Amino acid sequence: MNSLTETKRRPTDWQGPDMQKRIARRYAAERRFKAMGMGAIMLSAGFLAFLLVVMVGNGFRGFTQTELPLEIDFPAVTGGASPSQFEGPNANANLQVMGLREIVDSSIEIQYGQNGTNLFSPGGWTAVNAMILNDPKIVERKATVYLPVISDIDVAYKDEGNAEAEQKVRELGDQLSTGFNWNFLSNSDATDPMQVGIWGAFKGSLITMIVTLLLAFPVGVFAALYLEEYAPKNRLTDLIEVSINNLAAVPSIIFGLLGLAVFLNFFGMPRSGALVGGLTLALMTMPVIVITGRNAVKSVPPSIREAALGIGASPLQVVFHHVLPLALPGILTGTIIGMARALGETAPLLMIGMRAFIATPPSGITDPATVLPVQIFLWSDEVDRGFVEKTSAAIIILLLFLLTMNALAIYLRNRFETRW
């Protein structure tokens, strides 16, 4: 009986109002779902854009500085110094003997009154020093130089500062101007935000990256070649593979703890140096290079190996003469990506003491150094408002550096990608 009622059931009425409503509802759900997906992407990309806009908005002001003109009547204040004194190797010493700082201060007092020196950044006179060294003839005439003002006035002029500084800005009025802050590119860390620069941190980053690359690249490539081409299937190989995969996922701060316990406390290497930083980052980067390197080696077709073996090459010659050159673009891409990660890393370097205040750029791998991300972290902790824009400006430099590296990786991948 049951089957009879079923056969009697009328066919679905697709055109009926109920069904139409149901279909409309399902289509609406479909559209909603699609919009949600689109929304998720837009939200993520929007956040990225927001972050970049905020950083660039804050940061571009870090590349400029507020300046006041200062007229220096060199023949009068120096008592008739001749340009020849400031040429050759003794120039700097002669300037020091002459007391350039006092000369600049007295010129400031002539032009801006007793308290005039409070307007200018304490280290600003070094600009005059550089100017004389650059062009000694300047001491024969009157010259107008633009010197950076103190941080409070700088902040007040560009944005909104404290009441006192705003008052000063109104008083000085048209005299204030902004100029490009060359010091920011050539100086190192300092206590005065008007004098800080990123060169020291940049150089520290560069040296650390070189150490990292020199250690991680050969080790990573060799390990990848061994595991992919020669490793027998046994316990040891399994152990190596498990360790590499684990290392790739270990939190970076743990590598910092390793560096602290092993390199600093056990081997007694110098603290804060690029050597220990590079070693620590190399251990972190190596697994990334091994994993991408293995994929690159795996994608070289076996026919190439067989052909080389067939004409009498030894297994090592096969790999070093044929497989490695073909896999190299892929390995390089992975290396650049790993290096980019290492470049942005902060936490492990804090552990090994690279957060010290370092005012001179490092000149060797054992000198105390700091790196760009750590410099950003240190400046972000500063109370002085002048450091906000400097931090963002340093972030812009770091991001530019990273984007260049990533773009290079993408270019290499597209340029050398081979479909076998």
Add this chain to the structure above:
Amino acid sequence: MTSATLLFLVIGLGLVAWFFGRLKASGMQTAGKSSRSALHSLPNYHGWYVALWAIIPATIFMMVWSFVSPALITDAALTSPAAAGMPQDAFSRAAILSEARAIAYGNQVNAFNPLSQSMVEPYRDAITYYQMIGAIAALLMVFACGVYAWLQIKPDLRARTKIERVTMFVLLLASLIAIVTTVGIFLSLVFESARFFSMVSPIDFLFGTEWNPKAVAGPRGETGFGAIPLFWGTVFIGAIIAMIVAIPLGLLSAIYLTQYAPAKFRAWMKPILEVLAGVPTVVYGYFAALTVAPALRDFAVSIGISGASSESALAAGVVMGIMIIPFVSSMADDSIAAVPSAMRDGSLAMGATHSETIKKVLIPAALPGVVGGVLLAVSRAIGETMIVVMAAGLAANMTANPFSSVTTVTTQIVQLLTGDQEFDSPKTLAAFALGLVLFIVTLLLNLIALRVVKKYREAYE
């Protein structure tokens, strides 16, 4: 002569040895062409054979010497007449010696203790003396071994086989570094944690609810090392708030990009989303602390939430969640792509809409892969340092209010280990115990995630 210059000298001499080895072998090769005794290996291999013989034993000697010589140098310095006035107490002797050593090596300029200044001269003499002995011995070894290998060059010397054996050994050594690192991490964490647990009971550490290492009572009576608030803070930020942000956004992005997006849109959007993972975490931390946190606090105050802090769990968690989006989305992307298209086509053929197919067929089929991706993301989030250091605060609160300040394991590690601290206080060692917990937890999460992903992959093969 410093060890670096010596090393460069040895390598330089090795290259000279390479040249002579090659010269001799290529002479034999030209001679062998007329007679019948052909060379077994190419001249280059003979060159490398001599060079390796010249470099490797000397380098090994230098490494051993750098471990042995400090003890010899100290002994020599102690037998010098200047050492007569040294105190008998072993501890102050060691302090004076280490200061003198630092000055002698040029790591330190002035001595705090006048006695160490008098020890500098004998120390310097001893260093020069033993460095010279080391250098002469190393150079002698270079010559002796190089000449030995050079004399060995004969037409039937299997130079290539030997070189290849050495190269193979180097390749194996490179792979073993991964194991050494893992063991190094584990041992250093366990060793330092053991010292910590000899001072603080592990039970108090793991189950205590008061974290206040600044107010340590003293030897044996240590309190304030209860890590539960840190574990809660870590889970709250990394596994709860960050995932509430990352899972829906990451999953929906992956679905849209794999199922709906035109190829061109996908080709642009995917790298853009991946940039989110490439931005350094210190930048996110700065952004969270400078922009997100104040905005969230103002918002909380405006809707009347009390106890809103400028360093909030929410700010750190949201920003971390956004950083994690690419991990979730690429894992989801992979596992959705791995679902056989027959299943999708079947569902569509039955009249299901796209979204119904995704919700009822693709997601359930891809679920293990997605879960694995989420676990990996959680493990990354709880190990993340800079965002929480800069935006989450230092107060060890056990609160579920996202607008209040909490602290995490990684933040506390940074706090405990920065600044000058002696290395035997429980305060410093606590960082290693926290590191050990972090290491074990992330390891377990990763292993589980990989297991889940692997199991799922087998289902369709």
